[in-house]
Amino acid sequence: MENKAHAMAAGAFVLVVTALLALLAIWLTRDKTERDLYDMSTSETVSGLQPQATVRFRGVPVGKVELIGFDTKVKGNVLIRVSIDRSAPVTKSTFATVASQGVTGLGFIQLDDDGKSNERLAVNDDDPPRIPLKPGGLEKLLRQSEVIFNQVEQASTQLNKLLSDENQAAVTSAITQLGEAASGINRVAKGLEPTVASLPGLSRDATATLKSVKTAADDVSATATRLSEKGGPLDKLSEGGTALASGVETFSAGTLPKLSEVADEAARTLRQLRRTVNAVDDNPQSLIFGNGPPVPGPGEPGFSANGVKK
Structure with missing residues (x-):
């Protein structure tokens, strides 16, 4: 009987200790933070991202990944649902990328904001709003690596031709x-x-x-x-x-007009002298007898049509 009593006491002690540890764990892990649900949809690969992964806003933990599945609204896309603290400044210009942690390579969601809008994104847990998910650094590197490989291949081909x-x-x-x-x-x-x-x-x-x-x-x-x-x-x-x-200028203003007058007088005198010479040539006796009376004209006494005095 004594052994059974000791065993029951030990069992009761273990149960009490277990219950206390459970209560302590619940108390330590309790989370009173209010969170809102947001969705992200992408056609890219999300390898390394797991449920319960951390969500960070510019490096500050603000939430976690709730589930990862397929998007029913966009065929072929992957849907990521996250819960984010209401205190986080999630606006209409907030976007997300899938990043990876250092050595472990575990993925997490990195939030950022380009500052184009200060209006908060309206929340609705029944139909969560969507945050744009942009390609992360790894996806960009993979895309660039394909381009680099193609360029290297072309360069090697050209080098072979050159050599x-x-x-x-x-x-x-x-x-x-x-x-x-x-x-x-x-x-x-x-x-x-x-x-x-x-x-x-x-x-x-x-x-x-x-x-x-x-x-x-x-x-x-x-x-x-x-x-x-x-x-x-x-x-x-x-x-x-x-x-x-x-x-x-003085010669032109004073002397030239006088010379012009003298030249005009000389011209008139020459014309008169020319008429006198012509008259003498026609009637030389006029120098002795004078010119005589003029010949009568039409209608005057002694007029003759032949020009002979009657």
Whole structure:
């Protein structure tokens, strides 16, 4: 009986301790945080992401992944449902990416916001709103790796063409021709050595010539200065031209009109003299007897149609 009593006491103690540990675990793991549900849909691979994975907003834990399944609204897409603290600033411009943790490679959801909107995303647990899920760094790297592999393949193909037997022969020939050209340049350089040696003398002669040209230019400049200075030849020539222009203007204004009048009088006198000479030529006796009476005209006594006095 005593052994049975000890066994029952031990069993009761174990049960009590177990119950206390369970209550302690429940108390320690209790979560009074209010969370809202959000959905994310993507056609990308979400390898490494598991339910209960952490959701971080710019590195700060704000929730967890509730489930991962297929999207019933978009055929072929993967649906990720997360629960996020109401205190997290989830707006209409918030977006998500799938990131991975360091060495373990376990995935988690990384939230970020580009700041285009300050309006909070309306929540509805019956039909959770959707947060855009953009490709993460791994997906971008995989896409870029395909492009890089294609470029490497093209480069290797071009390299194989470049290293073909024909191109190698052409390169060898070009190198040989370069060597021959270098030898020719050396020979030309040796032939130019005497010319190069005479360059200092030519330089001295050129310097002397330049000095002579500079001296001549200075003389011409001085002569031009003397000619153009006040009271110089150019100044006097300018004054003479001004005086000549003034004399011509005076002659034109005063003398020319008088000469024109004298010429008109001379012309009238010549015309009168010409009429007198013509009259003498027609009737020379008029110099002795005078011109006589004029011939009667029509209707006058003594008029005759033949011009003879009656």
